[in-house]
Amino acid sequence: MTSQPGGASGRPSIAATKTLDALTATRPPATSRRRNWGSLVWWLVFLAGLLYFFVPLYATFVFSLRAQPEFAAYANVFDDRQFVASLFYSTAIGIVTIVTSIVIIVPTAYWVRLRLPRLRPVVEFVTLLPFVIPPVILVFGLIRSYSGDPFPLTYSDFGSDVLLVAAYVVLSLPYMYRAVDSGLRAIDVLTLTEAAQSMGAGWFTILWRVIFPNLRVALLSGAFLTLAIVIGEFTIATFLARPAFGPYLSLLGRSRAYEPAAVSLISFGLTWIAMGAISLLARGSRERIQVAGAR
Secondary structure, X not given: OOOOOOOOOOOOOHHHHHHHHHHXXXXXXXXXXXXXXXXXXXXXXXXXXXXXXXXHHHHHHHHHOOOOOXXXXXXHHHHOHHXXXXXXXXXXXXXXXXXXXXXXXXXXXXXHHHOOHHHHHHHHHHHOHHHXXXXXXXXXXXXXXXXXXXXXXXXXXXXXXXXXXXXXXXXXXXXXXXXXXXXXXXXXXXXXXXXXXXXXXXXXHHHHXXXXXXXXXXXXXXXXXXXXXXXXXXXXXXXXXXXOHHHHHHHHHHHOOOHHHHHHHHHHHHHHHHHHHHHHHHOOHXXXXXXXXXX
């Protein structure tokens, strides 16, 4: 008869069990080692991104403090009436642009998703054209088209403001349309429309009381991107001779040394305030979208 290791029953001996436990304790599983390496790589990438983001801001802040006395650059910026006027003008133009974009894009994206899904690639291609057409070409086309009859808009401030809003609506198409389209993907548009129609609601009521509330997060995201584009845009506002914030910042950089750095940090802070406001306004609407979506 052949003897079996560990005794007649074939079970491992106590010494073999202790050796196996020791090897298991000293050698972590491969998945645990991969998880540790992945966590380390993630933290390194996060630290590199943090340094890449904050080191230029810190250098800009230190440079802005070189004006004597300290914080004199910030005091000069806030005392400048043109700073407040240009920022208020760009903000007002941005709000009008956001409202106009929403009125145009939301019904279009809703109708394409509901009734004309085959036209979606065409609409997406049209909304990507602002990435291909430079702003200088766009503004020259507007000036050439609307500097004479039948719509001489460039000869008045109101007409120039209309052209500026129209140009900014075109520039915001890629961002606003994709934000709205992502919001429409999160809800069951067909079911919501049929339920609203079964209760006697018309198209305007469906858009205003059903679609818009469920797109609040998407609309706020698109609005934030549009406002950032409007406030920082330079080319179109310059050629249309409008008192916007972008041309003001460029002119300030030609005549001052430290004030442009202060203005950049102030605009950055206003951007983060706007992001915080969007987060507060969007709180609670995700649950509404989840309830309204398909199950």
